[in-house]
Amino acid sequence: MQNSLFSLFYRNLFLTGRLFGALACSALLFMTSFFLPWLNIVPYLIFFVTMALLLLDLALLYSGRNRLFAKRHMPERLSNGDENEISIYLESRYGLWLNLEIIDEIPQQFQKRDLVFRTKLKARGDTLINYTLRPTRRGEYTFNLLRVFVSSPLGLIQRRYSFGEPVSVAVYPSFLMMRKYELMAISNRLSEVGIKKIRRLGTSMEFEQLKNYTPGDDYRSINWKATARQGNLMVNTYSDEKAQNVYCIIDKSRNMKSAFEGLSLLDYAINTSLILSSVALLKEDKAGLITVSDTAGACIAADRRSGQLNRIMEALYKEKSRYLETNFELLYNITRKTLKQRSLVVFFGNFESMHSLERQLPFLKKIAKFHLLVVVFFENTELKKLSGEKAANVEEIYIKTIAEKLVYEKKLIAKELARHGIQTILTAPQNVTVNTINRYLQIKSSQKL
Structure with missing residues (x-):
């Protein structure tokens, strides 16, 4: 709001500069006329012409009420990590062309201080301005007023209009991407977004x-x-086997707070869990959800009932990362209590070193004993990029060596998990959805569950 008010003051000052310039020119000529008497009439002419134009501009802009209409159109909720379309409808009831500047007071979470649209609007015409916003955090976002500054072709002054009331919009996990994958899954076109076609093994399916x-x-x-x-x-x-349990388990500890391309690892995991649950339900499997950190979080038993996806989405919407490490013993106890039959368990976490894995590996092995466990963890794309760059001096050689060591340790973690019969997906954050769904389809096709 403060940024918008500052912009408001600045623009008013700029636009009245034409009027101020005309008056300053008149004053300068008036002083010059003391030395050149024949210039006496010129400053008076400039002054009176300027005043006449000013009064005309005032009359054109301020005669009548509600001569401009504007409204912001946006979805009832926004999709996290996606481009959400917002539109502004403008309608003029003036009988002349207008120059417009529109300031949309968008939520402060976007940190956009220069969202200004400039357009022309013909007499009694209308127009539509479209733009997109990409939220990177779930929660409540507040849109404030829509400010419209109107000037006539004379451009001496501006009239300010304010429209709407502050409105709060919830940002949910990526339901736009979920719908895209749903359509692909229904029409068997998942390969168009990178999902591999898996060759079927065996002939036991109906x-x-x-x-x-x-x-x-x-x-x-x-x-x-x-x-x-x-x-x-x-x-x-x-047809694949149906009614199999598919659980997404999300680690909410501090390891998931790292951000890539604006989204935290937790949000990447949440978006992927929602999409995987949607695809699983379309494949007529049962989808469930468990979140955990140092304490137990959401726990939704796997089911195919109507509204199951909405229950999962509402639970994911409320999840937040915590600062303590995940209690894997607690996670094991939850799975033993909740998962009554063999299930596909997709665990989203992040291990930074072999030491952190070794402390949790006994509990992962216990879960894998009863269920088909897939561990999804993330590459550090910045370190991977750094390890591939050429070093020019001793300091850069040292940094490059450390980066290579950390990248290699991630690969060792994946090999260690695989050695104990635990499937792993080591992926860049932006590829986690495609790689996870690929693995789910592969498991379905090979009938490993």
């Missing part, structure tokens, strides 16, 4: 339908009779 052959399909499933009838290659498709 026949589902015939479809046209697409690259990547197993040629052994070609139905030659249907191919002869249709005149193009047709393949048999089989």
Whole structure:
């Protein structure tokens, strides 16, 4: 709000500068006329013409009320980490062309202090201004007033309009990306966003339908009779096993507070958990959620009931990272109490060193004994980039060596987990969704669960 008021004062000062300049010029000519008497009439002419134009501009802009209408249109809730479209509708009831400056007082979380739109609006015309906002934190965001500054073609003064009331909007986990993956999953087009086509192993699955052959399909499933009838290659498709439990477990400890491209690791995990739950439900599996840190968090039993995805989304919306380490013994006890049958457990966490893994490995091995455990943890993309750069001096060699050591230790963690029969996904934060869904589809296809 303070930034908007400052901008308001600054713009008023700038636009009245034309009027001030005309008056200053008149005063200068008036003083000059003491030495050049024939200039006496010029400052008076400039002054009276300026005053006449000023009164005309006042009459044009301030005659009548509610001569301009503006309204902000936005979704009922915003999607975290995505570009959300906002629009401003403007309608003029003036009988002349207008120059407009629009200041939208967006939430302070965006830290945008220069969101100003300039446009022209014809007589009794309307227009629509579209822009996008990308939130990087869940929670309540407050949009304040919409300020519109109107000036006539004369441009001597401005009239200020204020529209709307402060309104709060909730920023939820990435439901826009979730819908995108839902559509891809329904139409079997997940490969378009990087999801691999997994070759099916074995033939124990039930026949589902015939479809046209697409690259990547197993040629052994070609139905030659249907191919002869249709005149193009047709393949048999089989339905996966259904009603399997898929749990997303999210570590909320301080290890998940690191931020990449504006989003914390916790938010990457939350967005991926929501999308994976959505895809699992579309595949007719049961989706569940557990969050944990030093204390127990949300716990939603796996189910396929109507509204299950909304329950998961509401739980994820409220989650916040904590400053203490995760209690893995508590996590193991929760899984033993909650997970009554063998399930796919996708654990989102972050291990920075072998020492941190060794302290928690006994509990991960116990969970993997009863369930199919997939551990998802994150590459440090900044360190990886630094380790690939050339060093020019001794200091840079030292920094590069440390970065390479830390990057290599992440790979050792993945190998150590795999050695104990625990599946791992070591991924860059921006690729976590695609890599996790790939692994889920691979597990479904290979019938490991």
